[in-house]
Amino acid sequence: MTDTTEAQEKPASTPPRVLPYDLLGGDAAIRSLAAAFYKAMTELPEAQTIRAMHKEDLSEIEEKLYEYLSGWLGGPHHYLKKYGTVCLTTPHAPYPIGAAERDQWLLCMDKALNDIGASEEVKTMVKKPFFAIAEMMRNRD
Numbered sequence: 001m002t003d004t005t006e007a008q009e010k011p012a013s014t015p016p017r018v019l020p021y022d023l024l025g026g027d028a029a030i031r032s033l034a035a036a037f038y039k040a041m042t043e044l045p046e047a048q049t050i051r052a053m054h055k056e057d058l059s060e061i062e063e064k065l066y067e068y069l070s071g072w073l074g075g076p077h078h079y080l081k082k083y084g085t086v087c088l089t090t091p092h093a094p095y096p097i098g099a100a101e102r103d104q105w106l107l108c109m110d111k112a113l114n115d116i117g118a119s120e121e122v123k124t125m126v127k128k129p130f131f132a133i134a135e136m137m138r139n140r141d
């Protein structure tokens with residue numbers, strides 16, 4: 001008969017959690033990502049429809065994106081703590097966001113990830129979740 005006592009007493013081993021926040025490089029990297037994102041939005045000709053939805057001064061929205069992405073990528077929940085919610089549907093409701101606008105947003109995020117030197121590993125990890133959250137902002141075809 002096999003003695004399984006020892007195996008049963010051991011806590012189930014779980015692999016260490018790998019967070020995109022850490023893979024990207026922590027707080028400073030998330031700040032750089034938010035800055036690179038709005039720089040891309042300003043510079044990419046393909047993103048001008050969504051750039052036009054934003055104020056000329058992007059400093060406030062850049063800070064908010066940094067606060068949001070920090071928690072969303074697995075780091076400190078600055079946005080939740082400050083605003084008491086992570087729901088982005090209401091703040092996006094005034095803007096007409098369809099598939100084209102969603103894709104412009106994703107293009108800026110792709111460029112920003114490249115510009116901050118994100119690894120292929122972390123880019124693959126966040127690709128589908130970014131698509132999913134951008135798709136959730138869509139409020140028209």
Ligand code: HEM
Pocket residue numbers: 050053054055061064065068083088091092095097101102103105133134135137138
């Ligand atoms: C899908 C296309 C999207 C478009 C066209 C878009 C556009 C906008 C616009 C025009 C604003 C208001 C800017 C302002 O107040 O000056 C905004 C706010 C914001 N967006 Fe987006 N957005 C999109 C997707 C996303 C996604 C996927 C995220 C997060 C992963 C995000 C994060 C935010 C945050 C954190 C705010 C600030 C909300 C607040 O006022 O507290 N956006 N967005």
